[in-house]
Amino acid sequence: MTSAHASDGWAGGRPPAPRALPEAFLPYRGQPAGVISRSLAGGVDLALVVTVGVSMYLGYSGLRFLWNPRDFHFGSLHWLVAVVVEGTLLAVYLTACWATSGRTYGDRVLALRVTDANGDRLHVVHALARAVLCVVIPLGLFLSALTATKRSLSDVLLRTTVRYDWER
C-alpha cells in the first residue's frame, strides 16, 4: 500500500486525512433524500442544461453570422423543438452523470447520490431509463413527498434510491 500511495503522489507517502463530517449531518447520513433537496438539485441541473442549450444556440447563430453577415438574422425556433432539444440534452446529461459518478452537479451541490436498490452505481441503461422517465414525467418527483420511503415515480418504477451523501 505504501508504494501505491507513493505512486499516487501523496505527500510523505501517506493519504490525506479525511475531512470530518459536520455534526449536524450525522442524523441524515444515508437517509433517503426528501422532495426539497431533490427539487433543488433538479433545478440546478435544469438551469445548467438550459444554459448549455442557450450557449449552443448563440454559438450556432455566431457561426451563421460569420458565414453570411449580410443576411444574418436570429432564426426562429419552435418551442416544441426547443423543448425536445433541451429534454434530450437533459436526458443525456443525467444518464452520463448517474452512470459514472452517481450524482449530477445538482446532486453534488445538495449532497445527494443516486443508486440502485443495493446501493450500487446505476448501469448506463438503467440510468438512461431513469433519465428519460425524469424528463418525460418531471412531476413524478413530487411522489417522494407522499411516500413514506421518499421515493419518486422513477424510483418506484426502476427500484432506485436517492440518499444523502455528504461528499468528503
Next chain:
Amino acid sequence: MGSITHAVVLGVAVVPRSEAEMEPAQIPVVRADIPSPRPAEEPPPAATGTATGEQTDTNADASPESLPPVVDVLLGAGAGLFRLAERSVHRVSNMARPLAGSLAAVALRPPGLPERLHPETQLRLLAERGRRERVTVEQSGAELLRVLVPLIVDKLLDSIDMMGIVRRIDLDAAVRTVDIDAIARRLDLGAVFDSAPIERIVTRVDVDAIAERVDLEPIVKRVDVDAVVAAVDLDAVAARLDLDAIIARVDVVGIAQEVVEALDLPEIIRRSTGSMSSDAVRGVRMRSMQADESVARLTDRLLGRRRSNPDHGSSPDGSKDGLDDVGAR
C-alpha cells in the same frame, strides 16, 4: 630770597647767585625756555625755580610771551647787513665779470709758462685729489653708517615703547580712511586663484575633523524646513522626471513575482474561495435537509402515518444501508 636777581640772555633764565648761599630747595635752575613735553595728567608747575610762592612772578617774567625783543633786534640787524653785503657783491661782480674773466684766463694760463706749471693745471690736479678724498670719505662714512645705524636703531627701538605708540594711534580712524572697496576692485582674484595651489591646500585639509567639530543640531534646528519645502516647485521637479525611463529600469515583473511568491496568493485564494463555497454549500445542504424533514413530518401528519424514530445508518426498508460502500466508491 629777595636778593635774587634774574637775567635773561638768549631766552635762558640764569640765577647767578652762588649755590652755597642757597638752601637745597633753592638751587638755581637753568632751563631752556623750550616747551618740554610733560604728561597731560600732570598739573602745570606752579614754580620752575623754587618751590616758594615768591618766585611765581619771576617765572612769569621768563615765559616766551614776556621775553624782550633783544634777540629779534640782533637777528634783524644781522640779516639786514647780510642782504646789503650780498647786493653790493652782486653789483660789483656784475660790473667786474668781463674784466675778471679775461684776468682769470690770463692768471690761470699765464703765457710763457709750461702747461704743467699753469695754475689751471695745478687746480685740476687739486680737484682730482679732492675728489678722490671725497670718495674715500664717502665710502668710509657709508661703512661707518652701515655699522653704526643698526646699533643706533636697536638702541632706539629698545628705548621706545612701541606698544605705547601703537596704543596712541587711532587705528579705527586710520582704517576708516582706507577705501577697501577700491582695493577690492583693484584685486585680480582670478589671477590669485589661478596661482594658488588649491588642490594642495584642499588635500591638506582634514575635512573629517572639521565635520566632527561641527555641531549640526543647532544649525538644523534653525532651518525652516516648511519654508524650504514651500519654496520648492514640486510640479516643475515632477515635470522634469522621466518616469518612463525610471519604470523601464525597474524589474516590475520580478518584484511582482517575488511579492506573489512571498504571499502565496494562490493558496490564499484557494482557501478563501474554498471556505466561502463550503460554508455556502453547507448552509444550503443543511437547510434543504431540514426542509425535507419538515415536509416529511407534515405529510405523515396529513396522511396519519406514525413516524418512527429513524434508525440512522440503516435504510428505511430495514436493510443495511450501503451508503458507506457507495461513499467508498
